[in-house]
Amino acid sequence: MSTEDLSFREKARGLYEVATFRPVLTASVVFFSVFTALLEGIGISFIVPIVEIVQSPGAPGEDASGPVAVFVAVYDFLGIPFTLGSVVLGVITVMGVRFGTNFVVDWMRIALQNRYVRHLQRESFDHALDAEIAYFDREGSDDILNAIVTQAEAAGRVISDFIRFMKQVMLCAVYLGIALYLSPVLTVLAGVILGGLTFFIRKVVEPGYTIGDRVAQANEEIQGAAQAGTQGIRDAKLFTLTDELFDRFARHVDTYTSSSIKLGRNEAIIDNVYNFAAAATVFGLIYVAIGFTGLSLASLGMFLFAMFKLGPKLSRANNYLYRVEGRLPHLVRTQEFIDELRDHEEPVGGGRPVPESPFPITFEDVSFAYDEEPVLRDVSFRIAADEFVAFVGPSGAGKSTVASLLARLYDPDSGDVTVAGTSLAEYDLTEWRSRVAVVRQNPFLFNTTLRENVTIGNRDATQAEIERACEIAHVTEFIDELPEGYDTELGDDGVRLSGGQRQRVALARALLKDADLLVLDEATSDLDSGIEDRVHTAIEEMDRDYAILAIAHRLSTVRGADRIHTVEDGRIVEEGDHEELLEEEGRYADLYAMQ
Numbered sequence: 001m002s003t004e005d006l007s008f009r010e011k012a013r014g015l016y017e018v019a020t021f022r023p024v025l026t027a028s029v030v031f032f033s034v035f036t037a038l039l040e041g042i043g044i045s046f047i048v049p050i051v052e053i054v055q056s057p058g059a060p061g062e063d064a065s066g067p068v069a070v071f072v073a074v075y076d077f078l079g080i081p082f083t084l085g086s087v088v089l090g091v092i093t094v095m096g097v098r099f100g101t102n103f104v105v106d107w108m109r110i111a112l113q114n115r116y117v118r119h120l121q122r123e124s125f126d127h128a129l130d131a132e133i134a135y136f137d138r139e140g141s142d143d144i145l146n147a148i149v150t151q152a153e154a155a156g157r158v159i160s161d162f163i164r165f166m167k168q169v170m171l172c173a174v175y176l177g178i179a180l181y182l183s184p185v186l187t188v189l190a191g192v193i194l195g196g197l198t199f200f201i202r203k204v205v206e207p208g209y210t211i212g213d214r215v216a217q218a219n220e221e222i223q224g225a226a227q228a229g230t231q232g233i234r235d236a237k238l239f240t241l242t243d244e245l246f247d248r249f250a251r252h253v254d255t256y257t258s259s260s261i262k263l264g265r266n267e268a269i270i271d272n273v274y275n276f277a278a279a280a281t282v283f284g285l286i287y288v289a290i291g292f293t294g295l296s297l298a299s300l301g302m303f304l305f306a307m308f309k310l311g312p313k314l315s316r317a318n319n320y321l322y323r324v325e326g327r328l329p330h331l332v333r334t335q336e337f338i339d340e341l342r343d344h345e346e347p348v349g350g351g352r353p354v355p356e357s358p359f360p361i362t363f364e365d366v367s368f369a370y371d372e373e374p375v376l377r378d379v380s381f382r383i384a385a386d387e388f389v390a391f392v393g394p395s396g397a398g399k400s401t402v403a404s405l406l407a408r409l410y411d412p413d414s415g416d417v418t419v420a421g422t423s424l425a426e427y428d429l430t431e432w433r434s435r436v437a438v439v440r441q442n443p444f445l446f447n448t449t450l451r452e453n454v455t456i457g458n459r460d461a462t463q464a465e466i467e468r469a470c471e472i473a474h475v476t477e478f479i480d481e482l483p484e485g486y487d488t489e490l491g492d493d494g495v496r497l498s499g500g501q502r503q504r505v506a507l508a509r510a511l512l513k514d515a516d517l518l519v520l521d522e523a524t525s526d527l528d529s530g531i532e533d534r535v536h537t538a539i540e541e542m543d544r545d546y547a548i549l550a551i552a553h554r555l556s557t558v559r560g561a562d563r564i565h566t567v568e569d570g571r572i573v574e575e576g577d578h579e580e581l582l583e584e585e586g587r588y589a590d591l592y593a594m595q
């Protein structure tokens, strides 16, 4: 995802979204920043009375004019004598409050940054969990992980940098205001020099946004390469792919490093060139001011002090702006990514409660394609309560797709899936999924204990219920080999178990879910045929009040089905029980003869 071509408006919208995220906090930051800048201005103004008092000892009386008159009036109003001591105490007090409010701004800045990062992380993960499966099919999980883990953090730093930029701009405004009041001509001169320099540097140095976009892009690629290397480590080793994976990773890390260094170097260029230019400008102005203006010593002191402070502040403001631009791609990418996830949200269903007995379940002329190529064509079948229905057929025929449509991971392109006479789309999706238990051929096991894995669909299951489900799924056969029984950690995707053991755990958790429809999609294909037959017999013999839909390659496992459907190229080409299909001497009979 490249954001290089984003317009100024789109970038500004990204920042606007942050500003309106916690409006009160944002408004407070602005308010206290303005307050801090004003106090800074007042603090600097104290130079004038201090110099005046030092120049003409004895309290300046009623004849005081200009800024001094204001100070005299304020001291008079407060009933404090206007002496050098009380004026110095006054400036210390003002500066104390100024740094106090500055602390408040910094605190709120950090709070805003971290809360926004939390917001981005929660939003991206929440919407990712709600996104439709087709989105994951298309995009993969790298972008999602990157947005949640890395990009959100970098995006948050934009907030800090922007607030720092704003603070510097306000302080600059105050210094400029003071300087303008004291000597408009010199201020305009300084403005032309420093403004010209800003323009020049911005023209010469590559825009922060462009480099920042490269950094963000490289970040995404690093995440993808690292994920392929870690999640696919076994195949990477078996196919001696590690060098290729490392080269890909190293290339992106190099881009990240060189772009980051360039970004930092440019920040340093801006900082140092500016500081130098500001110092040179100030000394040039001293020369001009002393030689060619009639400013009093006090005013000259204040003017130069303001100028001296203005230079570095302008430099920092420029630097922070450059950093904001550099990190803005992370912010815009994350915000856009969340919007994209939101656009691909899974439908929640019509909200209709699923009936007590959700039967019959029917497919009525269902057609479906993942992309262009049709995978299911006019598929119709029916599952009544307590029935055992099976699907067989060659690889790629579309059998698993039937299971996916049943669990509503996808919706049909045409035709309808109905439950108790009503379209499945009208039911509450979460409730429907809670009534269906699907065991896939390659189930995912979570990196936690066997008990936690088995109870994912029924956290309240008793030990007796867990043991019964594990007995039927033949998990109990190998449980004694696990060091801590049900409390053994299974590792990443159940890596400490064999393929067949993983399938049995998945089967046990489906049985424990106590669903109305049990879908077995090649659920026991990794078991040896002896155990596979025993598992199937145990399931069929269960005193059950649910229907079963089984997809199988090994036909012996579906011999007892009430109805078997043979699928070929997305169509049901035969239908009947085992005996009927054998008599038909069609595709099923051929497949059976081959086994």
Ligand SMILES: Nc1ncnc2c1ncn2[C@@H]1O[C@H](COP(=O)(O)OP(=O)(O)OP(=O)(O)O)[C@@H](O)[C@H]1O
Binding pocket: 137, 370, 371, 375, 393, 394, 395, 396, 397, 398, 399, 400, 401, 402
């Ligand atoms: N998520 C997906 N995105 C795109 N195409 C897919 C997806 N899942 C499956 N397909 C394609 O749809 C077709 C049917 O796949 P499906 O998994 O339903 O077949 P199957 O009969 O269950 O095969 P097998 O017996 O090998 O599991 C295949 O051509 C497959 O490439």
